[in-house]
Amino acid sequence: MGLNKFNRKNETFKRFFHDSKNPRSIPGDEVLGLLVDDDNTLWIRTRENLSKYDNKDFHSFEISSDRFFMKKISKKIPIVKTPHTIWTSSDKGIYYVSTTTGAYGNITNINGTTIANPYVTALVYDNKQTLWVGTINGLSKYDMRRKTFTNFFHKKNDENSLPANSINYLTIDHSGNIWVATDVGLCKFNPETNKFITYKSDPTDLTSLSYNVVLSLLEDNSHNLWIGTDGNGINKVNLKPLKFKLYRKSSSKKSVPLSQNVIASVYKNNKGIIWIGTWGGGLDIYNPKTKVLINYNENSPIFNRITENHVHAILEASNGNYYLATRNGITIYDPNQNKFFNAKEYYPNVFFPKFENTRIYSLMEDFRHNIWIATQSGLHKFNINSFEVSSYYKNDGLCDNQIISLFEDDMNLIWIGTANGLNTYDFTQPDEFQTFIALGKDHPDANGEFKSLSNNYIYSINQGKKYYWIGTGSGLNRYNKATKKFKYYLKKDGLPNETIYEIQIDKQGNLWMSTNRGIVKLNIENEKFIAYDKGDGLQGLEFDNGASCLSSDGELFFGGVNGLNSFYPDSIYYNNFTPEINFNYYSIISTKKENKRSNIPLQENDTIVLKYSDKSLTIYFSALEFTNPSKNQYKYFLEGQDKDWVDNGNKNFAIFTNLIPGTYQFKVKGSNNDYKWGKEKTITIIVYPPLYKTLWAYLIYIFVLSGIIFLFIRIRTNKLRMDNQLLRAQQTASIKIAKQRKELEIKNKNIMDSINYAKRIQQGIMPTEYLLKHFFPQSFLFYQPRDVVSGDFYWFSEKKGKFFIVAADCTGHGVPGAFMSIIGINLLNNIILNKNIEDPGKILNEM
Structure with a gap:
């Protein structure tokens, strides 16, 4: 409207x-x-x-x-x-x-x-x-x-x-x-x-x-x-x-009338004719130029008939014949006769092992023109020149009787992949098989390499310029013959699936592998994987073991459960359209029960505002390139938190939890299905802090803290002022005390001078020790006052041959005692020497 x-x-x-x-x-x-x-x-x-x-x-x-x-x-x-x-x-x-x-x-x-x-x-x-x-x-x-x-x-x-x-x-x-x-x-x-x-x-x-x-x-x-x-x-x-x-056989205008879409083997000869072994439909020979396909099966007329309809391997031998491996023996096509033969009919005098009702997995011709035959019940070698046949089993040193894959390296060493390990056969030591098996408790060394295989089921083997490459049931293995160490490549390294069926190496040395999840390329220079799926034109995701071929002109073939794919590695079309990134919406989960906000619209240059209680943020985006959206890749960078771009794989969302308060720039860019990256786009994310961490809160904190500091300084100042006043009072008292002390020292000096003078007087009036020794040579005198002067004294005199010796203690100590001792000495001089009283009792009474 x-x-x-x-x-x-x-x-x-x-x-x-x-x-x-x-x-x-x-x-x-x-x-x-x-x-x-x-x-x-x-x-x-x-x-x-x-x-x-x-x-x-x-x-x-x-x-x-x-x-x-x-x-x-x-x-x-x-x-x-x-x-x-x-x-x-x-x-x-x-x-x-x-x-x-x-x-x-x-x-x-x-x-x-x-x-x-x-x-x-x-x-x-x-x-x-x-x-x-x-x-x-x-x-x-x-x-x-x-x-x-x-x-x-x-x-x-x-x-x-x-x-x-x-x-x-x-x-x-x-x-x-x-x-x-x-x-x-x-x-x-x-x-x-x-x-x-x-x-x-x-x-x-x-x-x-x-x-x-x-x-x-x-x-x-x-x-x-x-x-x-x-x-x-x-x-x-x-x-x-x-x-x-x-x-592929289909109702499409481009249908190829294969007898069966499940491909078991494939081979392209030098004339460009494609031989296709099917899983139950026999052999299809297809001419891409004329678009003519001829089917040969077990019910075809004689000399156009193959022994069984499951063709698991196709080999063009050096003698010009084609050898077809089935579940019921080997069929040989002789181009000179333009006829198909059973191997026992073609070589009537050769004693072959029993191949009836036995699956033959692989065929390979070595440099000595031996055709190696890998079967479910042993390994056999047939020389097309001498017609000699040799057989090898587990008892001879093989890891297992079920032989899956074969390969001859540039040193003419034969590599034998079994269902339970890997063997090598050296023509210089024909009685010995070297064995490689997976060890359950193998640990990587400092270079991330192992001593053993990652898995014992060996689907395929190939040799590059430096290393051997082994496809197993648990990843791709790289073997370094010099160090005898293995390196594993798994899903975490970029493989879409760890079942590696077939390995082919192109002219540039890059590996092409078929898996249970499509075809994957390993760039040998940077060891990066590129995976291809149905969106790239594959027959499907599941491929078959044995169904691959590298033709002489460089074309690669891989067969699966719904047809056959081919391509020239150097001519693969890569999508050059760079996708524009688009912000879709975002969702927030908060700690509060009622705060779950989902599918909020979002555009470039928008700003997402989060509260501190918002604990989780999910941002959804998309690369607007729709060739194969499931293979679009994404990278993001949260400026303010991340140090570098984060590889997000094909996930078109990014989750952030517990973001620290602040302002962030969220940048994201996307690629198309062939990893062609577009320009980045940006939005702003602002995370507000809690109330107690806001600017106003900090201002309040500063104000309160300033008040506390001011109050503290004020109280401290007042206390210092009071302490200063007290100190001044103490200083005044100290000065006064010092002055009094000075006065006391002066007075004390005067007193001491007087006392010393009194000492000299006291010593002057008491008889000398010389006088005593004059009369009593063997005598001695010990006189030690407690103070400078003493109330104790001694007195000696001689009168008319009589000797008077007095040791007296007067009442008092110090100066008073000294004065008393002077009085006592004067009294003795007067009583004895002047009054001539000689009786001690009378002397004492007189004193």
Whole structure:
């Protein structure tokens, strides 16, 4: 209802409706077609009008459209542009408007030619002055230079004509082919050959159209054709060259009539003829030039008959014969006789081991013209010159009797792959087999290499310039003969699958391997794997052991369960279309119960804002290249967290948990199916911190901390001031004390001087020791006052032959005692010497 204009920036719509009172409004509300021309003018097709919109007003041109026409045209009317002209459909042929002169009109008949039908349903311009017109009854080619119509119609029993005359849609691809959508299928018209190729739905072929009623067509920028059907989905066709040629029996126009699509072996000879051994269908010999295929099986006429229909190996020997290995013996084809023989019939005098009901896995001719025969019950050697036969079994040194693969290296060493290990046979030591087996507890050395195989089931063996390559049931093994070490290549290293059936080495030395998940290439220089699957043109994902071949001209063949693929490694087409990355949406998981936000739309340069409680962020994106989207690769880089680009494989999403608060730049880029990388795109992610870590919180913290510091400094200052005042008081008291001390020291000195003087007086009045020794030579005198002076004293005198000796202790100590001792001495001098009292008792009483 009406016209809507979508603003991608703010994701809003502006609506336009018909207003009968406004002649400059849209002429009708049923919009059936839109076109933007080179001048960015929007052209709108409604039921009865063609209008152009100049970002202000609508300017309309009336077009005749009857009910029958509108019923056939359904809800879509084509509009196309050519230089200076806009074209659309009507019930009177093609309708045009000149963008330079404004002239308009219908074209049905011109220069004696007529449009296939005036009811036009589809238009497409091929940039070669040709307008292709689809009608309800045929296809018309309008030559603008000659101004003539050429018509094409359905012709009964002509598979190169239109499949039906009623045309629903037209488009032109990058190669100039016209694709025509009808009710009975899709067809491709080649203007150079004027031939149609029709594609229809086939319930037995999952790669065919899903439904025959095709309503719309679109070729995208990387040459994929999108096909819209009437109620049965969308189909996609890759119009680019396929990487691999396919040989398969099917309902397709390119079908090769193989007897059986399960391929067991393949060989291409020097004449370009392909020998294909099938799994139960016999031998198919196919000539790619003439496209002639001849089948030979166990029921074919004599001399065209093979011994059994499971052909597991094909060998062209040096004698010119072809040897075919089956489950019931060996068939030999002799080109000189153009006949097939059973080996025992061809060599009647040679005693072969019993090959009946025995599967033969592989055949190989060595430099001595021995044909080695690998069977499920032993290894045999047959010399095509001497007709000698030798057999080897587990008892002779082989790892197992079930022999799977054979290889001769450049030193003429025979490598024998078994179901339980690997052996080598040296012609210089014919009685010995060297053995390699997998050790259960083998550990890698410092270089990541092992002493043993990764697995004992040996599917294939080959030799490169430096190393031997061994395909096992558990990965690819590289063997270094110099160090006798193995290196393993597994799924974690890039293999799509670890079952390596066949190994072929191209002229550049790169390895090509068939697996249970397609074909994989190992670039020998950088050791990078490139995997190929059904989207690249493979017969399927599962391939067969023994079904591979490297032809003399460098063409590689790999057979699987649904056909045979071939290719030249140096001619593989690689998709050069770089994809644009697109942000889809994002989802957030929070710690809060109610906060799980999903599928939030996202565009380039948007900003995702996360709260601290948002613990998980998932960003979804896609590389807009649809050749094989499952193989598109992605890399992302979260600036602010990652140090380098993260290889995300084919996952189109990135998950981030517990992002630290801050601002991040999320960058992502994608590749197409062939690892062609596009430009990166960026969005911003802002993670807000919790409330207690916000700027305002930090400002509050600073304010509070500043207040605390200020208060602390204030209290500290006051305390220091008080301490200072106390210190000053103490200093004043100290000065006063020091002054008093000084005074005391002076007074003490004076007192001591007086006491010392008193000492001298005391010593001066007491008799000397000399006087005592004069009278008593054997005597001694010990006098030791406690202080400077003492109240103890001694006295001695001689009078008229009498000796008076006194040792006295006066009351008091120090100075008072000294004064008393002086008094005592004076009293003794007076009593004894002057008063002549000699009796001790009287002397004491006198004192």
